[in-house]
Amino acid sequence: MIWQVETTQALWLLAVPVSALTVAAAARRLGLSAPLVLVIAGLLLSFVPGVPEFELDPEFVLYVFLPPLLFSAAWQSSYYNLRENVRSIALLSVGLVLFTTFAVGYTAHLLVPGLPLSAAFVLGAIVAPPDAVAAVSVAQRLGLPRRAVTVLVGESLFNDATALTAFRVAVIAATGAGFTLADGALRFLFAALAGAAVGLLLGPPLHWLRTRLDDPLVENGVALAAPFAAYLIAETVHASGVIAVVVSGLYLGHRFTESPAVTRLIGRSFWKVMVFVLETVVFLLIGLQLPPVIDGLSQRGWTELAGWAVAIFAVTVAARFVWVFPASYIPVWVSKRAREKDSGIGWRGRVIVSWAGMRGVVSLAAAFAIPFVTSDDKPFPGRDLILFLTFTTVLGTLLVQGLTFPMLIRVLRVGSDRERYTDTVAEAGAQHAAAQAALERLEELNAEEELDESVVTRLRELAEHRQLRAWERLGGGTGPEGEEVPTATYRRLRREMLSAERRVFVRMRDERRIDDEVLDRVMHELDLEEVALHRD
Structure with a gap:
């Protein structure tokens, strides 16, 4: 009998990734946003009789799912682009997260009778960090200007660290474990700086090791272990595991050009598959979370709950608009250097960035990590309600903002065809210069070694073909x-x-x-x- 129960559980565990991959494949074939379709599918599956409740284990999500997803995003990000946009990224990943925490927290405290301000701030910190996975994929596909995409990617890399640190501080205050504002600021600074230090200390030795292994499979195995090692080490010393993972990923990704070609080919394919599988499973699990969330709300009226859910969702969305426009325009108005650096994406681009605030699995994982009792063994105030409001906010942003995001980009016409043309011209010039250097090196070697002329001719043709192909791309292949x-x-x-x-x-x-x-x-x-x- 025990064997039968375990077999049933194993079958359901297998059914989750299989269902997720099936739904994602169908969504991709139909040209739909896979994350959104997966959430809806999970939501519908949660109401099917016989489907068990899948409750997210926050530790499992934060230690198993989050590190590789963050590491892959950091690995593929441009260190130079992020550095050039560090002001905008910091304003969103730190300033906006804290602003949203306070805005949502005060709103929840005023709306919900008996909800302490500290518990309300827990809710605010939970729903503060957007998950830019869906937004970035759509933005890149529709040609959003590179600076806007870079800002969204940079925000998604670092905002989780701010939100999780704010969440822990708010939980300490809500559980009565002793807290002051100065304590919170110090915790935040230590977590950020120590996390960055862990990432920087881990990156160089891992890179040194990978470049000396001379085995593509083992090299990529080391890269796979890197995010888990960074997160675990940082969390062990009470630093930010998120920042440690991001910093180590940026460092290793920036030095990836020093790896052998086979290692790079395997690595790119591996991380694409890894991220695809993890994201499909995570978004399906988001939709499956509704039954355990509803179970704890039987004592509350649904009209009241719906009103609170709409209000929290509206404040979460509005807070991003309220912050983005002043935060992006004021530096340009007061600083000549900022005006020179501004790419001129205009109000349309800022609307797109403001609307790209979909929430995801980090918010749900944090919500389920709320303790059940306070330091004096009393129930955590409003825990079930916070879970419900988190779920409705995540679902609302994914459906409302996610479904309308592609249409908004098309309506506002913010696609950057000029940027694509500039990239093509730059690529053609670089290809031409590289091929010319290759030809010059070939002639040097031919003069030194008196190579077989047929081999030299064949190599010349290959280099000239690469030169010609680069310039012909400007005509789109015709x-x-x-x-x-x-x-x-x-x-x-x-x-x-x-x-x-x-x-x-x-x-x-x-x-x-x-x-x-x-x-x-x-x-x-x-x-x-x-x-x-x-x-x-």
Whole structure:
């Protein structure tokens, strides 16, 4: 009987990721936002008879899900872009989070009878940090200006640290464990600085180790262990695990160019799969959280609850607008340097940034981490209500803001075609210069070693082909009359040739003329060549 119960639980645990991947695949095929569809699917599944309650374990989320997601985002972020926009990122990831905490906290304290201000601030800290996963993916797909995307990415990297620190301070105050405003400020500063120190101390030795392993699989295994190590070490010394993970990820990602090519190929694919799986499971779990949240609210009227939920959602959304516009315009008005640095995204871009405030799994994990009792063994004030208001705010932002976000970008026409053209020109120039350097080096080697002329000719053609391909991208792959340019023809024909080669190799394997190991090796070579043919 025990075996049967455990088997049933294991089947349900397997059903969650399988269902999440199935829904995500359908959403991607239909061109829909996968995070939003997954939340709705989870919400609908939670009402199906027989589906068990899946209650998020906050420790599991914060120690298992959060580190790799943050690390991957930091790894892929541009250190230089983040540094150039550090003022805007800090104003959002620190200033806006604290402002939202106070705005939502005071609103909840005034609206809900008997809810202490300290407990209300716990709610404010929980719903303060946006999760920019969905927003950034849509923004990049629709061509939002790079500075706006960088700011959103930078905010999502660091705002969790501010919110979780504010959450812990508010919980200490609400449980009566002894608290002053000075204590809270010191805790926050220590957590941030110590977390950054852990990340900086961990990054260089991990990079040194990875560059000396000479084994792509082991190197990427070290990268996988890095976020968990950074988070665990930082949390052990009461520092910010989030900042430690982000700083170490930025450092290792910035030095990733020093890794071998095979390591980079494997790493990119690995992290894409890892993030995709984790995000699909997390967003489905968000939707499945409703039944355990509702269970603790049987004593309250639903009309009253709905009113509070709408009010908290509205204040959460409005607080971002109230903060973003003054915080972005005032420095430009008072500082000449800020005016020169401002990219001129205008009010439309600021509206987009203000609307990109979808909340996610960090808010729910923090809500479930609220203790059940205070220091004097009394029930934590309003815990069930805080859980409910957190869930409705997360769901509201994902559905209302998430569903309308792509449409808002199109209506306001903030896509940056000029920026894309500039990037293409810059890439073509860089490709041209790099190919020229390669040709010069080839001539030097030819003069020194008297190489086989057929080999030299072949290498010259390859370098010249890369030069030509870079400039032809400016025309979108077509000539002046819309005809196919030579490099596009080359790619199309070469892909057909590669397909023919694969068919021969597979047929010879099926006829047992070559072994599967041989097939795997030659297929890998063909795959690498085909990937190189595709334009990113």
